[in-house]
Amino acid sequence: MSAIHDGRRESATPEGSATLEGFDHASGFHCGSTALRGLAERYGWTCSGVNGPTCSETICFGLGEGIGFTYFTPGSSPDRAFFGRSPGLETTFLDRIGVAYDRRSGDDWARTRDRLETRLANGDPVLLATDVAGLPYFDTDTHFAPHRVLCVGLEDGRDREHDRGAAGADRVALIADNEFDDVKRVPLTTLRDAMTDDHLVPIRNRTTVVTDPEPEQPATDRMGAATVEAAIAATARSMLDPAAASGPSGAAVPDGSAGPDGSAASAVAAVTGIEGIRTLAADLPQWVDRSEPRWTARLAAQNVDSRGTGGGAFRRPYASFLERAARVVPALPETAPDRMHGIADDWSRLATTFRRASEAETDAELSTRLAEASRRVRTIADREERFWRRALAALA
Template sequence: MTVTDYPHRPGAHCGSASLRNLSAHYGWGFDEPLCFGLGAGIGFGYHEAGPASRTIMGRTSWLESIFFETLAIPFAEGDGEGWGTAWEAVETRLADGTPVMLFADLYYLDYYGTDTHFGPHTLVCVGSDGEEVVLSDSEFDAIQRLPTERLRRAWGSEHGFVGPLSNRWLAVDGEQPAPDATVESAARQAIGRAADGMLGDDERGAWGTQGVAGIRRFARELPNWGELEDASWTARFAYQNVERRGTGGGAFRRLYADFLAQLGFLDDEYTERTRGIADDWSALGETLREGSETPSEDVFERAGEQAGAIADREEALFADLRDEI
C-alpha cells in the first residue's frame, strides 16, 4: 500500500518541509516558511541531556500539530502507544491513501549512515509492504526505503532530545479538508503563540528551559562549558544545531524571517530585525565551532556574551510582535 503521486521534495527543515509536502499533496499551496511560521515553529530550548552534555534547539516541539490546529484542519495523532497499536493505526491510514507523519531517531535510519542519535526527526511515511516502509524524508532528493524493523527502532528510540521517543504519529483526518482559517488570521494567531512561548507564557514546551529564559540560561552557562568532559563535542553539536541539521541557518531565524516577509499586515522592520538576529546566531555558531576546535575559557566567555545579546534582541522583538498583532 502506497500513497500515489506524493509530491516529495527536499527542504530546509524536516518539520516544515514535511508540512510543505503535505500542503502540496492536499492542494493548500503553502510554502515552507509559511508552514514553519503557521506552526509557531520558532522557539528555543536548552537541556542538560541529549547527544551531548548540553543540547540547544531553535524550534518548538509542537510545530507540526500547531500548524493543523492554527488552520483548523482536522487531524489525528497518536503518542505513547506500543509498536503494534501505533503501527496498525499508521497502516490503516496508508491503506486509505493518507500519508502519515512520523517522529524518529536518525541513528536507526540506515540511509543516513550516522553514528549520532538525533531525534525526533520528522518524516512522512507514504507506503509499506510489510517488510519495508517508504519514507518521504526532506533531507534527500528521492523517496527512501527502510526495513520495517529499523523504523521500529527509530520510532521508539530511547535517545530523544529530552527522553525516549514514543511512536508518535500525525495525519490529516478526513478526505483532503481545506484550511478553515485565512492565512492572515492564522498567522496572527501563530505569531501570538510563538511570542508567548518565547516570552515565557506558554507551558507546552518539552525541550528543557524554554524561550528567552532558555537563551539567558545558555548565555550564563556557556563560560563554564570548557569544564565539561565532552566540551568539544558539546560545542560542535550546538554549532550544528545553529547552522546545520535542518535549521535553515541562524537557528531557524532565517526561515522565520522568510515567513514574516510574506505577511502584508506587518512592517518590513520585523523581517529585517529577525534577519539581523539570524546573523547574530550565525556569528555565535562560528564561535561555538571555534570552541569545538579549541575549547578555551576565552572562546566560551565570548560565546556567552553573544548569547546574552541575542536574548536581549529576541525579548524585544517578540514583545513588539505580540503588541503588533
C-alpha cells in the first residue's frame, strides 16, 4: 500500500483509520476549497507569514475568486441548472499564490491512471473531477458534477473474505472528500467511471497536480492588502462583466462544459454573472412547461443551500472571507460582510421557495411558486449588482 508522506512511498495507518499518515484530512463546506486547504496543509502554504497558520478553507475560497454564477443547460436531466461558484476556483487560487501545476483533461484512462500512480509515488495529492453518482460511498444515482476530490494514495485490492491481497484484484484509490471526515476507498475501475461521466457536464479524466509546491508569492503577501484587493476586484468584474473578465473568472460554463454531443453549450448554458441571475429570473416561469420541472426545482434548492455550497449559494462563506478581508483592506466598505450575509439570506429564502415548488401538487401551484421564485431572483440580481459595483468603486 502506498500513501503520501514526506514525498516518499510510505505505509499508511491501519485500515479504518480516519486519516492517512502524512495527510490530515477533514471535511469542509465545499469540495474545491476543501481540496485546496488540504493542499495548503500538505505543502505548508501559510497566509500570514512564514510561521503563521496555513491557508484556511475560507481564505482559499476567497483568494480563488470563488463567487460566481452560471445558468446553463446540462447534458441530461435536469434540463436547466445553475452553479453559484466560479468555474476556475482551484486554479485561480494556485495562480494567485504563484504555485506551478499541471492540469489535464481528455486523456484516456490508461494515461490518467499512469499519472495518478506516478504523482502519488512522488508524494503529490492529485485533484480529480468526479460525478458523485459514480462514487459508491455517496450511495446515490443522482448525477452531480464536477465534484472535486483529492486522491491521496493507492493500495492493492483485497480479498475481503480472507483479508489478503487477491491476485489480479483492482487497485484501490484513497479519496479525501469534503463531505466526509474519513478517507474513502474506491476501486480504480469505479473511479474511472466517476471521472468520465458526462450526464451533467463533461469531466473527462480531469486532473490537477502541483508540480512545484514553492509559491512565488511571499507568505506575508498572501493575505496582504494588494492580494486581497485584487481577488475581490476580479470577483466583482467577473460578476458584472464576465465577458471582459480575464482568466478563469470569465469562463462561460462550468469547467468548460459543453452540450451532450461535445459541442459548445447553448446560449442559456453560457449565461454568467449578474446577467446569468437575471436570465434565470426571466426563465423561471417557463420551467413549468419543461420536462421534470419539480425535479429541476428540487435540484435548484439543493444547489443553493446544500451540495457543498456553504449556504446561500456560496455567499455565506464568502461573507466570512470578507470579514477577514476587511481587517487588511481599508478601502473595503465596513458594511460589505453584513451586506453579503444579507444576500446569502436572500438566496436561502429562495431555496425554500424552490423546495415548495418541487412539492407542488398541481401545475397551478407550481406556476405560482415559480413566479415567486422569479421575483426573488430578480431582487437578488439587483442587490448583487449594487454590491459588486460599490465594492469595485471602493477598491478602484
